[in-house]
Amino acid sequence: MTPNTDLANRIQHLRQELRQKRRALTYAEQTAASHNLCRQLQKLSSEQRIENVAGYIAANGEISLAPYFHWCWQQQIQVYVPVLHPFSKGHLLFLSYSQHTPLTRNRYNLEEPVLDVSKVIAHRHIDLLLTPLLGFDCHGNRLGMGGGYYDRTLHACPNLQNRAIGVAHRCQQVEHLQPQPWDIPLKQIISA
Numbered sequence: 001m002t003p004n005t006d007l008a009n010r011i012q013h014l015r016q017e018l019r020q021k022r023r024a025l026t027y028a029e030q031t032a033a034s035h036n037l038c039r040q041l042q043k044l045s046s047e048q049r050i051e052n053v054a055g056y057i058a059a060n061g062e063i064s065l066a067p068y069f070h071w072c073w074q075q076q077i078q079v080y081v082p083v084l085h086p087f088s089k090g091h092l093l094f095l096s097y098s099q100h101t102p103l104t105r106n107r108y109n110l111e112e113p114v115l116d117v118s119k120v121i122a123h124r125h126i127d128l129l130l131t132p133l134l135g136f137d138c139h140g141n142r143l144g145m146g147g148g149y150y151d152r153t154l155h156a157c158p159n160l161q162n163r164a165i166g167v168a169h170r171c172q173q174v175e176h177l178q179p180q181p182w183d184i185p186l187k188q189i190i191s192a
């Protein structure tokens with residue numbers, strides 16, 4: 001086995017293990033974590049001027065941003081969530097999101113807003129980008145779902161790298177993640 005396939009196999013195995021860990025959390029654990037995360041994000045959002053937050057609609061045991069989104073809406077902070085780009089493979093668009101946004105399911109069976117170009121925010125206007133993590137380490141290295149979507153988003157808009165925060169359950173932390181050449185480490189990760 002070449003070193004590359006060995007590494008790819010180990011990452012695939014780690015992804016499976018972390019997905020199982022996330023899904024195994026109880027409803028009570030999930031709820032407590034999302035409220036804990038909400039408190040941390042509220043504090044951070046109150047300390048700086050934030051108008052536009054890009055998050056995600058949680059699925060498959062991901063830490064939920066729903067309590068934080070509710071708070072944002074009350075504060076007139078605009079919320080955006082990702083939509084798979086219809087033509088540019090591997091890229092994301094961020095569309096405004098409220099309780100009234102019509103949703104559909106994408107090819108990964110994840111909920112996303114129905115595409116409406118008038119709802120798209122330019123990356124440079126995003127003040128805070130909350131990236132979903134499958135795994136992370138204490139150096140800000142991240143492991144996502146494997147699509148490279150957030151890697152491409154951060155590459156395309158280097159300014160976003162300073163405004164990106166990874167969010168995850170505490171149980172998603174691992175000892176060490178070997179960054180790949182294209183990986184951009186996160187400057188901050190919040191876990192709960």
Ligand SMILES: Nc1nc2c(c(=O)[nH]1)N(C=O)[C@@H](CNc1ccc(C(=O)N[C@@H](CCC(=O)O)C(=O)O)cc1)CN2
Pocket residue numbers: 015016019056057058059062082083084092108110132144145146147148149150
């Ligand atoms: N809630 C949420 N929305 C999100 C993301 C995310 O991580 N979470 N994304 C973050 O990038 C993008 C979607 N990225 C994805 C990339 C790959 C797979 C995927 O390959 N799923 C496989 C199972 C993979 C596995 O077993 O490990 C599948 O559905 O078969 C899913 C989503 C955009 N929206």
Ligand SMILES: Nc1ncnc2c1ncn2[C@@H]1O[C@H](COP(=O)(O)OP(=O)(O)OP(=O)(O)O)[C@@H](O)[C@H]1O
Pocket residue numbers: 142143144145146147148149150151152155180182183
């Ligand atoms: N900036 C980029 N330009 C082109 N391809 C990229 C870029 N970033 C990542 N990729 C490709 O995307 C694929 C998946 O990358 P990786 O396994 O790091 O995804 P991930 O970080 O887990 O996913 P995500 O970024 O969606 O959370 C890799 O094959 C990689 O070559």
